[in-house]
Amino acid sequence: MLKNRTLTIAITGANGFVGRNVGRLFTKKGIQVINIVRKNRTISVQSGTLLISDDLSEKYLVKRLKKCTALLHLIGQGKQTVEDDYEKVNVGLTKNAINLCKKAGIKKIIYISGLGVHKNTTFGYFISKFKAEQEIIHSGLDYTIFRASYILGKDDPLSQILCKQIKNGKITIAGSGNYRIQPIFIEDAGEVFLQSIFNKKFSKKIIDLVGPQTVTYNCFIKDSIYRKKIKIEKINLEDAYRNALHGKNSNFGIDDLNILVGDYVGNHKKLQKLTNIKFRTYREILKAGCLS
Numbered sequence: 001m002l003k004n005r006t007l008t009i010a011i012t013g014a015n016g017f018v019g020r021n022v023g024r025l026f027t028k029k030g031i032q033v034i035n036i037v038r039k040n041r042t043i044s045v046q047s048g049t050l051l052i053s054d055d056l057s058e059k060y061l062v063k064r065l066k067k068c069t070a071l072l073h074l075i076g077q078g079k080q081t082v083e084d085d086y087e088k089v090n091v092g093l094t095k096n097a098i099n100l101c102k103k104a105g106i107k108k109i110i111y112i113s114g115l116g117v118h119k120n121t122t123f124g125y126f127i128s129k130f131k132a133e134q135e136i137i138h139s140g141l142d143y144t145i146f147r148a149s150y151i152l153g154k155d156d157p158l159s160q161i162l163c164k165q166i167k168n169g170k171i172t173i174a175g176s177g178n179y180r181i182q183p184i185f186i187e188d189a190g191e192v193f194l195q196s197i198f199n200k201k202f203s204k205k206i207i208d209l210v211g212p213q214t215v216t217y218n219c220f221i222k223d224s225i226y227r228k229k230i231k232i233e234k235i236n237l238e239d240a241y242r243n244a245l246h247g248k249n250s251n252f253g254i255d256d257l258n259i260l261v262g263d264y265v266g267n268h269k270k271l272q273k274l275t276n277i278k279f280r281t282y283r284e285i286l287k288a289g290c291l292s
Contacts, residue, residue: 008032008067009197010106012056012097013074014048017156018112018186022072023048025190034065038075056096062103070108070197073097076129079253086128094132098139108142110196115149115182115208116264123262125255133206144196146209149266152285153186161251162224170231172251174240177218179263184211185280192275201274208266212279217260223286237261 009026013019014035023033024047033048036056051064056075065071075097077089094111101109117129136143150158165171189209196202215223221232235243243250244257252260272279 010034010068010071012036021186022190065104072110090128091131144202145206148209149182152183173234175237182210185285210266
């Protein structure tokens with residue numbers, strides 16, 4: 001697949017869960033990786049070249065990225081602060097990533113959006129993701145936008161939350177727990193990203209990045225703690241949101257809850273047809289040890 005070709009891929013947000021794992025996968029396949037990490041962030045990149053950037057606008061980046069085949073834009077803000085709100089990070093840095101691609105001659109940008117993002121959303125996080133998508137669509141660059149469900153693997157954010165609860169002996173489920181998720185394994189996601197770089201079938205498309213199975217959160221939790229003596233407690237959804245709003249004994253923030261209980265599911269058949277990958281089921285993902 002990569003024979004006689006030397007690819008160099010730039011990854012923004014390279015120190016995050018997805019960036020670290022995808023960078024390792026690309027490196028194993030003989031791809032040169034340039035990891036871009038935002039200033040004042042913890043650096044956990046283990047392979048490839050490392051570049052530090054404040055907001056992707058530094059002039060020196062252009063020269064360093066001249067040979068890149070594509071840019072995988074993973075920087076995203078899932079929780080707002082006074083310093084880093086959604087508009088500044090999710091929209092503003094996407095604009096900067098587009099400008100960087102144009103100045104460095106990078107023809108392809110791959111962007112990770114969110115499952116459930118659409119033009120009629122009223123949810124602040126999704127609004128920022130939709131705006132970022134629009135910036136990319138109208139940029140003149142070739143692009144693939146992935147609207148991702150939960151990407152799972154060793155130390156993924158959702159698993160970290162659940163591991164913390166398991167250690168405390170109790171998992172809390174907000175509301176009924178009947179809302180659905182469609183998790184995808186990080187290694188499968190990495191293979192999808194790789195295909196999207198060189199396969200024209202991915203050109204100028206928005207694709208749901210979702211696993212082959214849809215599962216209720218109730219069932220997912222039960223399978224996650226299989227044979228473990230862990231108490232499962234359901235709390236009123238209103239109480240869950242109140243706790244998240246005040247930061248009181250809450251494992252999820254407000255926007256985390258919005259995504260979780262939103263019951264967002266996607267079109268896996270389209271992804272399967274495009275890639276021909278044998279995707280791991282969520283039970284296989286759990287057996288792989290992401291919650292061990």
